[in-house]
Amino acid sequence: MVLKNDLSAIRNDSPLLLTRNLLHRSSSTPCLSPTGREIQQKDQSGPIEILGHSDSFDRTKNLVKEIVKAMKIGVDPIPVHNGLGGAYYFRNSRGESVAIVKPTDEEPFAPNNPKGFVGKALGQPGLKRSVRVGETGFREVAAYLLDYGHFANVPPTALVKITHSIFNVNDGVSGNKPHNNKLVSKIASLQQFIPHDFDASDHGTSSFPVAAVHRIGILDIRIFNTDRHAGNLLVRKLDGVGRFGLVELIPIDHGLCLPESLEDPYFEWIHWPQASIPFSEDELAYIENLEPVGESAMLRRKLPMIREACLRVFVLCTIFLKSAAAFGLCLAEIGEMMSREFRGGEEEPSELEVVCMEARRLIAEREVLSPKAEAGDEEFQFDIDCEEEEFDFTPKIASDDFMTRAPSHFGFGSGNGRFPLSKLEENIEEEEENGEEEEKGFIGLPVLERIPTVSKLSTSLKNISFGEKSQKYQKFSGPIPENGYLVSSSSGHRSANEQLPASVSFVKLADMNEEEWDLFLEKFHDLLYPAFAKRKSVTLGQRQRQRLDARQREDKPFKTSLGELENLGRTELEIRCCFGGKCLKTTRSSEKKTSQTRLAPALYLFGHSSMDAGRKSNFLPYGMDFNNTRTGRFTYWLLICRLWNVRLTHN
Numbered sequence: 020m021v022l023k024n025d026l027s028a029i030r031n032d033s034p035l036l037l038t039r040n041l042l043h044r045s046s047s048t049p050c051l052s053p054t055g056r057e058i059q060q061k062d063q064s065g066p067i068e069i070l071g072h073s074d075s076f077d078r079t080k081n082l083v084k085e086i087v088k089a090m091k092i093g094v095d096p097i098p099v100h101n102g103l104g105g106a107y108y109f110r111n112s113r114g115e116s117v118a119i120v121k122p123t124d125e126e127p128f129a130p131n132n133p134k135g136f137v138g139k140a141l142g143q144p145g146l147k148r149s150v151r152v153g154e155t156g157f158r159e160v161a162a163y164l165l166d167y168g169h170f171a172n173v174p175p176t177a178l179v180k181i182t183h184s185i186f187n188v189n190d191g192v193s194g195n196k197p198h199n200n201k202l203v204s205k206i207a208s209l210q211q212f213i214p215h216d217f218d219a220s221d222h223g224t225s226s227f228p229v230a231a232v233h234r235i236g237i238l239d240i241r242i243f244n245t246d247r248h249a250g251n252l253l254v255r256k257l258d259g260v261g262r263f264g265l266v267e268l269i270p271i272d273h274g275l276c277l278p279e280s281l282e283d284p285y286f287e288w289i290h291w292p293q294a295s296i297p298f299s300e301d302e303l304a305y306i307e308n309l310e311p312v313g314e315s316a317m318l319r320r321k322l323p324m325i326r327e328a329c330l331r332v333f334v335l336c337t338i339f340l341k342s343a344a345a346f347g348l349c350l351a352e353i354g355e356m357m358s359r360e361f362r363g364g365e366e367e368p369s370e371l372e373v374v375c376m377e378a379r380r381l382i383a384e385r386e387v388l389s390p391k392a393e394a395g396d397e398e399f400q401f402d403i404d405c406e407e408e409e410f411d412f413t414p415k416i417a418s419d420d421f422m423t424r425a426p427s428h429f430g431f432g433s434g435n436g437r438f439p440l441s442k443l444e445e446n447i448e449e450e451e452e453n454g455e456e457e458e459k460g461f462i463g464l465p466v467l468e469r470i471p472t473v474s475k476l477s478t479s480l481k482n483i484s485f486g487e488k489s490q491k492y493q494k495f496s497g498p499i500p501e502n503g504y505l506v507s508s509s510s511g512h513r514s515a516n517e518q519l520p521a522s523v524s525f526v527k528l529a530d531m532n533e534e535e536w537d538l539f540l541e542k543f544h545d546l547l548y549p550a551f552a553k554r555k556s557v558t559l560g561q562r563q564r565q566r567l568d569a570r571q572r573e574d575k576p577f578k579t580s581l582g583e584l585e586n587l588g589r590t591e592l593e594i595r596c597c598f599g600g601k602c603l604k605t606t607r608s609s610e611k612k613t614s615q616t617r618l619a620p621a622l623y624l625f626g627h628s629s630m631d632a633g634r635k636s637n638f639l640p641y642g643m644d645f646n647n648t649r650t651g652r653f654t655y656w657l658l659i660c661r662l663w664n665v666r667l668t669h670n
């Protein structure tokens with residue numbers, strides 16, 4: 020039913036799934052309860068209804084039947100205590116968990132979150148800035164739909180309208196309201212429950228099949244997963260005749276993939292040895308057959324609420340993956356090129372972002388040099404420019420000029436009609452900015468973007484793109500962010516925003532019109548080859564050089580293996596893994612674990628990854644006392660993990 024700003028035809032407790040065509044700000048609200056009382060229609064639907072039609076949902080349909088049958092005989096769901104969002108295991112008639120249901124309005128920070136993580140309205144930036152509160156559900160489904168042939172093993176997932184009294188509804192003032200057994204309908208993701216033995220944070224990674232890691236990594240890259248921590252990989256033992264030690268990996272929790280703009284992804288597998296092994300022929304063939312444009316169309320059809328901005332990120336990343344794999348890069352290298360680094364306390368754009376920024380600069384520069392308004396024959400002019408500028412990496416404008424002449428698409432200054440890109444302000448970001456202003460008291464900060472510090476660049480674009488560090492922030496008229504983060508005003512109370520650092524967005528994709536987007540992709544594609552080539556050469560050189568540097572810098576012996584560690588005996592160790600000063604992100608799930616788990620990444624840095632939750636003795640082949648690690652005699656800092664640059668000191 021199309022509702023033209025009039026919700027009176029809807030029952031007051033009926034969940035609505037709205038897409039963002041007509042309504043402003045609340046347009047993304049996936050679940051509303053209008054209060055109109057005059058017209059009440061009886062809800063004829065069953066307790067669980069799958070939203071959308073697709074053969075891909077066949078397995079989920081059977082699951083739903085099982086659950087409904089169980090509900091009728093009184094088998095209730097069980098709340099899931101793990102995780103930050105509201106989640107419920109739904110069971111079959113035998114009482115076995117068969118599905119996990121996550122209501123969209125119980126996500127972290129959403130109004131009905133049962134675990135105290137509230138404070139934002141649906142549609143506002145959520146746990147990740149570029150994923151809005153209430154919008155993780157359709158992303159879970161998108162990941163499943165994109166996992167053709169069950170390549171990465173994503174469990175069947177669908178969006179459902181589901182009615183049950185177990186769901187949480189907060190009273191809006193003091194948190195949870197006492198449970199009153201009232202039936203509530205919600206929009207939720209419903210995913211098949213997969214029985215498993217561990218998650219990847221509990222288990223040594225050495226037994227993970229290379230193919231499974233590659234397949235999950237390929238998916239993560241396509242969908243730009245910002246949340247692939249070890250807890251989001253379930254591990255199932257396949258022990259049986261001739262299969263001892265084999266495990267299967269099941270990727271879950273894809274709610275934070277497909278962000279609306281590029282940010283810092285999180286790929287737990289990036290430092291696993293499997294990720295450095297070249298892709299197999301099968302994997303290369305799979306990647307080659309990916310068709311981002313067709314896949315986007317499929318997503319639009321099956322998940323009409325998906326935002327175009329998300330699809331652009333998806334298209335971009337798939338192109339990136341295809342080109343990188345064809346070039347011969349391995350999974351780890353591709354993941355690294357997509358990841359940001361911290362240098363000198365500042366977050367720097369990833370190599371992928373740098374290529375994007377450069378592609379945007381090239382098209383903006385062309386617009387500046389040949390404004391369409393004066394061109395007469397636009398197309399003709401366009402083509403000529405294209406030929407002239409192809410592969411020309413020479414800076415054409417001094418940095419200051421650059422700031423004033425082509426500012427608007429980076430969010431500086433006010434664009435005018437001379438710069439066609441400036442006309443294309445993206446609604447989404449306007450909404451976000453307004454939201455930020457309201458919540459944080461920001462005034463006059465045009466967009467959450469900055470000209471970055473480009474000291475990192477391992478691409479050949481380094482010297483030509485953005486010039487000096489001095490270009491960042493100072494040109495904003497708004498408040499000066501500290502250390503690359505927006506500083507929040509102290510408003511006296513802790514909002515959800517204040518609890519989270521706002522990550523910066525270095526490059527916009529959503530503000531281009533179709534023509535510019537096509538052109539951008541063309542430029543992007545052209546720039547990839549030099550970036551990959553540079554990456555390859557830098558990687559090789561770096562490994563050698565950094566080992567040497569580390570040895571020279573270190574006043575204590577530089578150790579590279581557990582064998583050498585043995586010499587240190589049972590003394591306190593400080594293990595510091597440094598690479599450019601970036602912190603290894605500890606995952607939320609591993610934080611919950613003992614130091615045993617936390618030490619695991621450090622150990623596999625030394626090529627020893629056979630930690631097994633059930634066999635702690637694996638930790639002790641070199642004379643270290645495991646019990647001491649638990650009581651804290653081992654302390655360690657994990658600042659970026661790179662295998663070739665591990666510093667050890669002992670005192």
Ligand SMILES: Nc1ncnc2c1ncn2[C@@H]1O[C@H](COP(=O)(O)OP(=O)(O)OP(=O)(O)O)[C@@H](O)[C@H]1O
Nearest residue numbers: 099101102103104106119174210211212213271272
């Ligand atoms: N398909 C599944 N099969 C079995 N167990 C699952 C499945 N999906 C999730 N779980 C379990 O439920 C827990 C919570 O799920 P999930 O991580 O998706 O929720 P979340 O609120 O998004 O968590 P987080 O805050 O860690 O991102 C997981 O830690 C896992 O143990």
